[in-house]
Amino acid sequence: GVLKIGLIPADGIGGEVIPAARDAILALGSALPKTEFVTLDAGFEYFTRHGEALPDETVHALQQECDGALFGAVSSPSNKVAGYSSPIVALRKALDLYANIRPVLAVPKDPNEKPSVDLVVVRENTECLYVKQETLTFGPDGREARATRLITERASRRIGLKAFEIALARPRKHLTIIHKSNVLSVTDGLFRDTVKAIPSQHDKYADVTVAHQIVDSAVYRLFREPEIYDVMVAPNLYGDILSDAAAALVGSLGVVPSVNAGDTFVMGEPVHGSAPDIAGQNKANPIAAIRSAALMLRYMGFSDGADRIDAAVDAVVRDGSVLTPDLGGRSGTNEVAAEILKRI
Amino acid sequence: GVLKIGLIPADGIGGEVIPAARDAILALGSALPKTEFVTLDAGFEYFTRHGEALPDETVHALQQECDGALFGAVSSPSNKVAGYSSPIVALRKALDLYANIRPVLAVPKDPNEKPSVDLVVVRENTECLYVKQETLTFGPDGREARATRLITERASRRIGLKAFEIALARPRKHLTIIHKSNVLSVTDGLFRDTVKAIPSQHDKYADVTVAHQIVDSAVYRLFREPEIYDVMVAPNLYGDILSDAAAALVGSLGVVPSVNAGDTFVMGEPVHGSAPDIAGQNKANPIAAIRSAALMLRYMGFSDGADRIDAAVDAVVRDGSVLTPDLGGRSGTNEVAAEILKRI
Ligand SMILES: CC(C)[C@H](C(=O)O)[C@@H](O)C(=O)O
Ligand SMILES: CC(C)[C@H](C(=O)O)[C@@H](O)C(=O)O
Numbered sequence: 001g002v003l004k005i006g007l008i009p010a011d012g013i014g015g016e017v018i019p020a021a022r023d024a025i026l027a028l029g030s031a032l033p034k035t036e037f038v039t040l041d042a043g044f045e046y047f048t049r050h051g052e053a054l055p056d057e058t059v060h061a062l063q064q065e066c067d068g069a070l071f072g073a074v075s076s077p078s079n080k081v082a083g084y085s086s087p088i089v090a091l092r093k094a095l096d097l098y099a100n101i102r103p104v105l106a107v108p109k110d111p112n113e114k115p116s117v118d119l120v121v122v123r124e125n126t127e128c129l130y131v132k133q134e135t136l137t138f139g140p141d142g143r144e145a146r147a148t149r150l151i152t153e154r155a156s157r158r159i160g161l162k163a164f165e166i167a168l169a170r171p172r173k174h175l176t177i178i179h180k181s182n183v184l185s186v187t188d189g190l191f192r193d194t195v196k197a198i199p200s201q202h203d204k205y206a207d208v209t210v211a212h213q214i215v216d217s218a219v220y221r222l223f224r225e226p227e228i229y230d231v232m233v234a235p236n237l238y239g240d241i242l243s244d245a246a247a248a249l250v251g252s253l254g255v256v257p258s259v260n261a262g263d264t265f266v267m268g269e270p271v272h273g274s275a276p277d278i279a280g281q282n283k284a285n286p287i288a289a290i291r292s293a294a295l296m297l298r299y300m301g302f303s304d305g306a307d308r309i310d311a312a313v314d315a316v317v318r319d320g321s322v323l324t325p326d327l328g329g330r331s332g333t334n335e336v337a338a339e340i341l342k343r344i
Numbered sequence: 345g346v347l348k349i350g351l352i353p354a355d356g357i358g359g360e361v362i363p364a365a366r367d368a369i370l371a372l373g374s375a376l377p378k379t380e381f382v383t384l385d386a387g388f389e390y391f392t393r394h395g396e397a398l399p400d401e402t403v404h405a406l407q408q409e410c411d412g413a414l415f416g417a418v419s420s421p422s423n424k425v426a427g428y429s430s431p432i433v434a435l436r437k438a439l440d441l442y443a444n445i446r447p448v449l450a451v452p453k454d455p456n457e458k459p460s461v462d463l464v465v466v467r468e469n470t471e472c473l474y475v476k477q478e479t480l481t482f483g484p485d486g487r488e489a490r491a492t493r494l495i496t497e498r499a500s501r502r503i504g505l506k507a508f509e510i511a512l513a514r515p516r517k518h519l520t521i522i523h524k525s526n527v528l529s530v531t532d533g534l535f536r537d538t539v540k541a542i543p544s545q546h547d548k549y550a551d552v553t554v555a556h557q558i559v560d561s562a563v564y565r566l567f568r569e570p571e572i573y574d575v576m577v578a579p580n581l582y583g584d585i586l587s588d589a590a591a592a593l594v595g596s597l598g599v600v601p602s603v604n605a606g607d608t609f610v611m612g613e614p615v616h617g618s619a620p621d622i623a624g625q626n627k628a629n630p631i632a633a634i635r636s637a638a639l640m641l642r643y644m645g646f647s648d649g650a651d652r653i654d655a656a657v658d659a660v661v662r663d664g665s666v667l668t669p670d671l672g673g674r675s676g677t678n679e680v681a682a683e684i685l686k687r688i
Contacts, residue, residue, distance in 0.1 A: 076525075076526035076558065077526075078556070080525070080529055080533050080537070085529075086526055086527060089527060129493065129524075129527065129528060130527055132527065132528075134528065134529070134530035134531055135530070136530050136534070139496070141496065141497070141498040142496065142497035142498055142501075143496070143497040143534055144494065144495075144496045144497070145494070145495045145496070145530045145531040145533075145534040146492055146493065146494055146495075146531065147492075147493040147495075147528055147530065147531045148490050148491075148492065148493075149473065149490065149491040149492075149493055150488065150489070150490055151488075151489045151490075151491075152483070152485065152486065152487070152488045152489070153485070153486035153487040153488070154485040154486050157486075180473075180581070181420075181424070182420035182421075182430055183430060183433060183473065183474055183476065184473060184476075184478065184491055185424055185429075185478070186478035186479070186480050186489045186491065187478055187489040187490065187491045189424050189489075190480070190487055190489040193424070212422070214420065215585060216584050216585050216587075216588040217588060217617065219563065219585055219588050219589045219592070220588040220589065220591060220592045220597060222592075223567065223589065223592035223593070224592050237524070240560050241559060241560050241563055241585060243560075244560040244561060244563050244564040245563045245564065245567065245589065247564060248563070248564045248566075248567035248568050249567070253564060273561065
C-alpha cells in the first residue's frame with residue numbers, strides 16, 4: 001500500500017524545517033513503502049487570514065487519509081486575540097494523541113561514550129490545565145479568573161502504561177513519576193498513585209524500577225544530575241516545562257524531537273517553537289524536525305528507516321562541521337538538511 | 345523596643361539551619377534593637393506526633409507577638425497522609441504573605457566581576473493552584489480529580505507592584521512577566537495584562553523595561569542565557585519551579601534564600617527542602633537560612649544589618665575553604681556557620 005503523511009508546517013520556521021523532514025523520509029527510498037505527502041493548513045498565520053487556526057479539513061484529512069503526520073510549530077500571539085486558540089493543543093485532543101513522547105539525547109563526541117543526557121519525557125497530552133476550561137467573573141476586588149486542572153484515572157493509567165512500555169524497552173528500565181502532590185494531593189495524588197499501581201497489575205513491568213519526584217525538585221536535579229533520569233512521566237504542564245528544561249542540557253531546543261501518539265495515529269513535532277525572529281532566513285535547525293520524522297516512523301513500525309535517519313543525524317552532529325548557529329555552527333537550514341540527507 | 349522573631353525550624357535540616365540563622369542575627373549585636381527569639385511548632389514531624397501540622401498557637405504567636413519570622417523547611421510525605429496539609433502553604437495564607445521573593449545570585453570569585461546570575465524571582469504566594477480547591481468524583485471510566493487554579497486581578501496587581509518596586513531599586517530595572525497565556529488565555533492572560541498595565545497607572549515605574557515570556561521557554565532560556573533576567577514575576581507554581589531552576593545555576597539550592605512578605609509581616613525561608621537524607625548529620629548548608637535572615641532584616645528595614653550578614657557570606661563563599669559538601673567543600677553546618685559569624 002501507499003503510506004500517506006500529512007504535513008502541517010503551520011507558523012514561522014515550521015515552513016523551513018518540515019520540508020527538510022519530508023526530504024529525510026524521501027531519502028529512505030525503497031526502505032519504506034511508496035510514500036505520499038499532503039500539506040495541510042493550521043496555525044496563527046492561517047488564523048489571521050482565514051479566522052480559524054485549525055480548519056476542519058485538516059482534521060478530516062488526518063483522520064481519513066493519513067497514516068501519520070508531521071507538525072511544524074505555532075506562533076503564540078503576544079496579546080490576547082479574540083477567537084484564537086492553539087491549533088496544536090486542539091489537534092492533540094481531536095486525534096486523541098494522548099502521549100507526547102520527547103526523547104532528549106546529548107550525542108557524545110565518541111560513539112562508544114555514554115551520553116551525558118539520555119532521557120525520555122513522557123508527557124500526558126490531553127488534560128491537566130490543557131482542558132482549557134476557564135471562567136472570568138467580577139468580584140468586589142475586580143476580575144477573578146479560574147481554570148480547571150483535570151486529572152483522570154483513565155488518562156493517568158494510559159500515559160503510565162505508555163511510560164512503562166518505553167522504560168521496559170530501554171537498557172536502564174527506570175521510571176520517575178513527576179508530580180506536586182505535596183500541594184495537589186487529590187489531582188497529583190491520583191496521577192502518582194495510578195501510575196505507581198501499574199506494575200502490581202501488569203507483571204511484565206516488574207523489572208522497571210520506579211521513583212517519584214516533586215516537579216520543582218525534578219527540574220533542579222535535572223540540571224544538576226541529569227544522569228539520574230531515564231524515563232520521566234508527567235502530567236501535561238509539568239511535562240511541557242520539563243522537556244524544555246531538558247532541551248537546555250543538550251545544546252539547543254533545535255535538536256529535540258517529539259511525537260504525539262495515540263493508539264492508532266502518530267504525529268511528529270519538533271519541541272521548539274515557530275521562532276519568528278529567525279523565520280525565513282535559512283537559520284533554523286532542521287534536526288528536531290528530522291528526528292521527529294524518524295520518531296514518527298519508529299512509532300509507525302518502520303524502525304529500520306528511523307535508525308537510518310537518526311544515524312545520519314548523529315554523524316552530522318559528531319562531525320560538527322555543518323551545523324546551524326544554535327549549535328555554534330555557521331551553516332544554514334538547507335546545508336544541514338542536505339548534509340544529513342547525503343548520509344541517510 | 346524589643347524585636348521579637350519567631351523561629352519555626354519545622355522538619356529535617358530546618359532544625360540545624362535555623363539556629364545558624366538566629367546566631368547570625370545575634371552576631372549583629374548592637375546594630376539591631378534588642379532581639380528576642382521564640383521557637384514555634386509546625387511541620388510534618390510535629391503532625392505525626394500531634395495530629396496537626398500548624399498549631400493555632402504558632403499562627404497566633406506570629407500574629408500577636410512577633411515582628412518577623414524564620415521558617416526552616418517541611419517534609420512532604422511520599423504517600424498521601426489523611427489530614428496532613430503543608431504548613432508552609434497554610435502559613436503564607438494565614439499571614440497573607442502574598443509575595444515570595446527569591447534572589448538568586450552567583451557570587452563571583454572577584455568582587456569586581458559581574459555575577460553570571462543575578463536575578464530575583466518574585467512569586468505570587470497565595471493563589472494559583474495553591475488555593476487547594478480539589479474535588480474527586482467517580483465517572484464511568486474511574487476517578488476524576490479536579491483542581492481550581494485561581495488568578496485574581498487583585499493578587500496579580502499587588503504582586504506586580506511588588507515586582508516593579510523591586511525592579512526599580514535594581515541597577516538594570518528590567519522585569520519579565522512569566523505566564524502561559526498561549527494555553528491559559530483567561531487566567532494567565534489576566535495575570536500578564538494586570539502586571540503589564542501597572543506602569544500606565546504609576547508614572548514612577550516608567551524607567552522599568554518590561555518583557556514577557558512563556559514559562560516553558562523561560563525555563564529554557566534561564567539555563568541558556570541567565571544574564572537576560574533581572575526580576576521575574578510569576579504566578580505561584582511557575583515561580584516555585586523557576587526558583588528551583590535558577591538555584592541549579594548558582595551551585596546549590598543550599599544558598600538560595602527567600603522571604604514571604606506581606607504588607608505588615610515578613611518571614612524568611614530558605615528555598616531548599618528539609619533534606620531528610622542528610623538531616624542531623626551536620627552536613628546541611630546554612631547559607632540559605634542565614635541569607636534568609638538577612639533578607640528578613642532587609643524587609644524589616646534593617647538594611648545595614650542585612651548588608652553585614654550578606655557581606656560575611658560573600659566572603660566565606662569567595663574564600664572557598666570552609667564550605668559544605670553541596671558546594672564541593674568538606675566542612676559541616678556548624679563550621680560554615682561559625683566562619684560566617686566570625687566575619688559578621
Ligand atoms: C505552543 C504550546 C501550546 C505548546 C504546549 O504548551 O504544549 C508547546 O509549548 C509545546 O510544548 O508543544
Ligand atoms: C513544600 C512546598 C509546599 C513548597 C511550595 O511548593 O511552595 C516548596 O516547594 C517551596 O518552594 O517553598
